[in-house]
Amino acid sequence: MVGVEVSSASCCDMPGHAGDNILVTGALGQIGTDLVSALRKTHGTETVIATDIYDRGNTDGPFMILDILEIAEINRLIRENSIGTIYNLAAILSAHGEKDPDLCERVNLGGLQNILDASKENRCRVFSPSSIAVFGPDSRPIAYQDSPTSPTTVYGKTKKKGEEMMLKYWRNEGVDTRGIRYPGLLSWKTIPTGGTTDYAVEVFHHIENSGEYTYFVEEDTKLPMMMMEDAIRATKLLMEAPQSKLSEYRTGYNVRGLSFTAKQLSDQIKRYRPQSKFTFTPDERQLIANSWPEDLEDSAAVSDWNWNSSFDLDRMVKTMLDGFSQSSSSDSSKIG
Numbered sequence: 464m465v466g467v468e469v470s471s472a473s474c475c476d477m478p479g480h481a482g483d484n485i486l487v488t489g490a491l492g493q494i495g496t497d498l499v500s501a502l503r504k505t506h507g508t509e510t511v512i513a514t515d516i517y518d519r520g521n522t523d524g525p526f527m528i529l530d531i532l533e534i535a536e537i538n539r540l541i542r543e544n545s546i547g548t549i550y551n552l553a554a555i556l557s558a559h560g561e562k563d564p565d566l567c568e569r570v571n572l573g574g575l576q577n578i579l580d581a582s583k584e585n586r587c588r589v590f591s592p593s594s595i596a597v598f599g600p601d602s603r604p605i606a607y608q609d610s611p612t613s614p615t616t617v618y619g620k621t622k623k624k625g626e627e628m629m630l631k632y633w634r635n636e637g638v639d640t641r642g643i644r645y646p647g648l649l650s651w652k653t654i655p656t657g658g659t660t661d662y663a664v665e666v667f668h669h670i671e672n673s674g675e676y677t678y679f680v681e682e683d684t685k686l687p688m689m690m691m692e693d694a695i696r697a698t699k700l701l702m703e704a705p706q707s708k709l710s711e712y713r714t715g716y717n718v719r720g721l722s723f724t725a726k727q728l729s730d731q732i733k734r735y736r737p738q739s740k741f742t743f744t745p746d747e748r749q750l751i752a753n754s755w756p757e758d759l760e761d762s763a764a765v766s767d768w769n770w771n772s773s774f775d776l777d778r779m780v781k782t783m784l785d786g787f788s789q790s791s792s793s794d795s796s797k798i799g
């Protein structure tokens with residue numbers, strides 16, 4: 464469990480919303496694992512319906528199978544469960560998306576469209592994340608909130624288009640849509656798969672288990688990252704913010720956590736695990752990393768909803784090492 468609470472204060476402030484319960488799609492993924500726990504801690508276990516396209520069989524609250532490509536199922540589930548807020552986490556991430564662009568477009572855009580149409584129909588609020596992947600090489604080294612969005616990956620293009628779709632549903636249909644351009648997220652509870660920033664989590668798992676890690680990016684690769692605890696807190700702040708505080712960035716706020724190179728990360732890990740061995744064998748994910756900004760500027764989130772990050776590199780590394788060594792890090796079934 465993350466030690467972050469999500470307030471129910473403004474959970475469902477849209478007039479005529481369908482209900483007070485919360486639906487989370489893609490709930491078994493990296494973010495969903497932590498977000499569902501945080502939401503249940505605040506709103507109560509039975510209030511939060513976790514869904515995904517497969518069943519892991521070990522969820523500790525209501526869980527249902529839901530494919531976001533099935534709009535009739537989305538509508539049925541919303542109505543039968545009095546849903547008023549949807550956290551749409553179902554997606555295909557960057558590395559997976561380059562391998563299967565058709566699936567990436569269908570889920571990230573077709574699925575989002577279904578969620579938005581169902582939300583319009585049932586008066587639900589929607590949080591659906593964007594990503595640093597909306598930026599392209601012209602945003603390097605630092606992507607500002609207003610930097611041009613020229614993504615070169617299929618995933619990035621779906622995220623850019625997703626932000627635009629969500630804004631359109633807010634402006635034209637009055638659907639309360641909100642989103643954050645998450646950096647690469649770091650958590651010791653779930654090993655991410657299918658993304659480009661995955662190395663910054665994998666490294667901890669491998670160091671705790673074998674003392675060695677081979678990065679799939681060069682040692683000077685630098686990307687924006689954020690601890691999951693901060694990402695959940697940012698999500699909470701954005702979802703609680705009154706409408707009047709939100710600007711035209713409401714579906715794609717930049718949020719900064721921390722930025723570091725793979726070498727800086729390795730050096731910091733070595734301070735606590737001096738025997739660690741690191742090698743660097745870049746693969747096709749290097750090209751994706753090279754197309755993203757190294758760092759972010761987030762003054763809009765700071766001024767609109769009081770965003771502030773709380774981890775530096777040392778605190779992040781210590782937290783990740785402690786987390787992996789305390790959890791059963793030998794459970795290799797966590798690796799997807």
Ligand code: NAD
Pocket residue numbers: 488489490491492493494495514515516517529530531532551552553554555556570574591592593594595644645646647648649655656657658660
């Ligand atoms: P994840 O890959 O860990 O989880 C996604 C989940 O979606 C998986 O459990 C998968 O089974 C499910 N899914 C896939 N297709 C589906 C479908 N058709 N219907 C229902 N569920 C389906 O992803 P995540 O890291 O938890 O990311 C969640 C959101 O946050 C995504 O929109 C992603 O783009 C965004 N994001 C994540 C990061 C990160 O570092 N994790 C960074 C930026 C943005």
Ligand code: SER
Pocket residue numbers: 556557558593594595596645646647648657658659660661
């Ligand atoms: N962490 C994600 C990825 O690497 C960024 O959206 O795909």
